[in-house]
Amino acid sequence: MHHLTLFAQQNLSHAQRTPSFELSKQILLEKILNRGDLPYISVEKQLELLQGLSESKLGQFLIERGGLNGYWTHYVITHPENNLKNPLNSLESFILERAPTSLATQERFQIFKSQIQKRIQEGCSFSSIPCGLMGDLLDLDYSGLHTFTLCGIDLDPETLVLAKDHAKTRGLLEHCQFFEKDAWDLQLHEKFDLIASNGLSIYEHNDQKVIDLYRQFYNALKPNGTLVTSFLTPPPAPGFKTEWLSTELNPQDALLQKIIFVDILDAKWQAYRSEATVRNQLLQAGFCNIEVFYDKAHIFPTVVAKKSSI
Numbered sequence: 463m464h465h466l467t468l469f470a471q472q473n474l475s476h477a478q479r480t481p482s483f484e485l486s487k488q489i490l491l492e493k494i495l496n497r498g499d500l501p502y503i504s505v506e507k508q509l510e511l512l513q514g515l516s517e518s519k520l521g522q523f524l525i526e527r528g529g530l531n532g533y534w535t536h537y538v539i540t541h542p543e544n545n546l547k548n549p550l551n552s553l554e555s556f557i558l559e560r561a562p563t564s565l566a567t568q569e570r571f572q573i574f575k576s577q578i579q580k581r582i583q584e585g586c587s588f589s590s591i592p593c594g595l596m597g598d599l600l601d602l603d604y605s606g607l608h609t610f611t612l613c614g615i616d617l618d619p620e621t622l623v624l625a626k627d628h629a630k631t632r633g634l635l636e637h638c639q640f641f642e643k644d645a646w647d648l649q650l651h652e653k654f655d656l657i658a659s660n661g662l663s664i665y666e667h668n669d670q671k672v673i674d675l676y677r678q679f680y681n682a683l684k685p686n687g688t689l690v691t692s693f694l695t696p697p698p699a700p701g702f703k704t705e706w707l708s709t710e711l712n713p714q715d716a717l718l719q720k721i722i723f724v725d726i727l728d729a730k731w732q733a734y735r736s737e738a739t740v741r742n743q744l745l746q747a748g749f750c751n752i753e754v755f756y757d758k759a760h761i762f763p764t765v766v767a768k769k770s771s772i
Contacts, residue, residue: 483526487516490525490726503721512726514553521553529730532594532621535661536628538564539571540597553722561719562711563694566761567660570692573755573764574598574658577690581656582607589613589654591645591662591679596625598658598690600632613654614640646675650682657683659691664731669743672735676747686771689749692764696734705736710759740765 480486494508515521523534530538541558550558557564578588579602590596593614604610612634614625622640629635645662657679663672679689695705697720723729735743741752749767756763 478526479528480526483522486526487512494726500725502717503725508721508726511553511722514551515722515726518551518554520557524727524729528727529665531618532592532616533624536595536597539568541568556718557722560712560715561722562716562759563719563723563761566757566759569757570660570762570764571598573757574660574690574692575602577755577764577766578602578656578658581688582610585609586655587611587613587653588656588658589615589682590658591648592616592618592621592659593625593640594621594661595628597628598660600628600634604634604637610637612638614638615643615645615648617642617644646671646678648678648682652684653682654687655684656688656690659689663691663735664694664733667733669739673743673746676744676749680748680769683769685769687769689767689769690764691767692762693740694731694734694762695736695760703736705760707758707760737763
């Protein structure tokens with residue numbers, strides 16, 4: 463299967479952490495045993511969760527990589543519309559249907575598509591970076607248009623193959639271009655009317671590198687171009703301000719999410735930022751007219767920012 467092939471180690475989000483799934487699982491198991499009981503969950507229960515994760519393909523990928531590639535990101539954000547026939551074990555069902563961050567990014571995906579759809583016009587040139595399966599662009603309505611270009615840029619060659627397959631399925635391949643590039647080294651100047659970018663800043667803890675990334679996008683946009691991007695807000699924690707809305711959260715689900723992704727998996731997507739921080743980063747990169755669109759729980763906001771026309 464495409465999504466189980468080895469990936470380049472420089473990949474920020476889903477490079478393999480060890481040479482094999484078995485070794486990755488053993489390392490996590492030993493971590494749990496050595497750490498002992500946590501105040502809110504026993505070792506025995508943590509081991510049960512680890513075993514449950516290992517019984518689904520999604521869980522196996524998370525154990526091995528600690529993050530999601532384009533295939534599994536698409537799998538999560540398009541649930542349930544694309545996964546109705548897939549048998550789910552209880553933990554995969556939780557991840558797809560109850561975990562607060564998963565629900566937030568499913569909602570974010572719809573917000574992305576809504577914001578991009580309204581900017582589609584004859585002759586437009588849009589890009590998705592990193593593109594994953596490029597659902598943010600390929601799943602839109604281009605009826606009535608004759609000339610438009612959709613560009614997928616990703617560091618992962620396997621993901622680009624899957625994106626091309628998705629473009630064929632959508633009947634849009636003739637309008638698509640795909641390039642294997644590092645988002646921090648695009649070397650593109652005033653090429654796109656719009657760039658959609660989800661899933662990089664949440665893996666990068668260095669704020670300056672995120673600003674550098676936004677500058678790459680700024681340079682690649684035409685004057686008056688639009689960036690549609692996203693960020694993760696800080697989760698509830700003692701001594702830290704959170705933007706999460708408790709009224710929109712099930713506390714048991716939020717705790718189980720923390721146990722799975724933080725305590726057990728040590729997931730790589732733990733670079734959290736406030737709206738104020740993201741606004742400042744975008745301003746430093748040159749963007750203006752910044753708008754923020756929140757999901758219901760204020761976990762995974764969408765940001766729309768403009769490049770000036772000058």
